[in-house]
Amino acid sequence: MLTAHKIKILQSLDQKKFRQKYNLFLVEGNKTIKEIPASPYKIREVFSLNPAELHFETAVAAEISAAELKKISFLQHPKDSVAVCELREEKLQENTGIQLILDGIQDPGNLGTLIRLADWFGIAQIICSEDTVDFYNPKVIQASMGSFVRVNIVYQNLENFLQKTKNPVIGTDMEGSNFYQFAFPDRFNLVLGNEGNGIRPEIEKLLTDKITIPRFGKSKATESLNVSMAGGIILGQIFKEK
Incomplete structure (x- = not known):
């Protein structure tokens, strides 16, 4: 009632x-x-x-x-x-392929879209920094379009987590290598940073590789890509090679 x-x-x-x-x-x-x-x-x-x-x-x-x-x-x-x-108890799963690492994502729509992308590309787990927006936020749940039920989402101290991982840690950076020419391994962590500030310095120093999406347009008005948009472009290229 x-x-x-x-x-x-x-x-x-x-x-x-x-x-x-x-x-x-x-x-x-x-x-x-x-x-x-x-x-x-x-x-x-x-x-x-x-x-x-x-x-x-x-x-x-x-x-x-x-x-x-x-x-x-x-x-x-x-x-x-x-x-x-x-709510369900968080359980960190072993990384058996590619997993997303989200460093300080604040916009619920971005997180929801990234969850949906992970589901689409078969990524089983997303590791969020402790200050990333709560994925139970109604706007995140709605933006994920049901994908939250198929992706394991956990919150961790990223610095501690990445110091212990045995897999490569690849992050987005404006000064990184052209990701179209980058040879992605079969198993790795893909780090995406905060909408305004990118990956924080203490996490950036733990990256094993840095990649960037090259700009082909001549206009400088667009300074960067939306984080969920960038995530979709990168994942599309990664899985194109598989």
């Missing part, structure tokens, strides 16, 4: 401190919600305009009105349903 108290709790889940307090986050839209039972995440409750469209063994969808859906949705134009899900 969607009581006033429950509405208040669900509305508070747009903030990290309340997601951690209640150990909950929201997923919106039937398409993504239907993928959750086959993932490591557990659904606590579902609220829907049409519960008959959703069938789960562990949760029963409760019918709500469009007005109620608008109260608990974080979207400007709410979709059909909202699922209340439990």
